[in-house]
Amino acid sequence: MDKHYVYILTNKNHTTLYVGRSKQLKQRLVQHKNNSLKSFTGKYNVTKLVYFETTKYVNNSIKREKQIKKWNREWKINLINSLNPDWKDLSEYI
Template identity: 35%
Template sequence: MEKPGFVYIVTNKRAGTLYIGVTSDLVRRIYAHREALIDGYSKRHGCRILVWYQAFEMIEDARYREVQMKEWQRAWKIRLIEVMNPDWSDLYPSLL
């Protein structure tokens, strides 16, 4: 049985540093970002605010989308966020 997956974007502030990731458990992963439990780029830059995500039926599709998005221009990523979340609100509470 295939696992579902999510691609997500976390940031440190509106139009700030963007981090794109993939996970099979969005709530757990964003909690880890918020609590700075994950060493690396997102922790160094304070990316703790969930501003965008997309669900997939299969984790492999989410991974493919993540690779695509990491190649995008910054302006495209910002536009994607603003279509779903024009105020750059933290979407984490809506997941709980």
């Protein structure tokens, strides 16, 4: 069974949140941390994994990513706090 991940990254001051999805989260995190994507996350140093969830099907991960992206900041923070109240980097759990 394949896993599809929806995840939230932040920077060290927790001022910026980024919502993404990937089938290969470990590889994607390396790309974010090394700024090899030359994207939003690199520009704002958004490399700390503070939330993730898995889905079985790609369509579910796409739907969930879009849902979370539409949420306001407070809802995203509540979601992170529900799993990771200390905002630790969860990269080691992937």
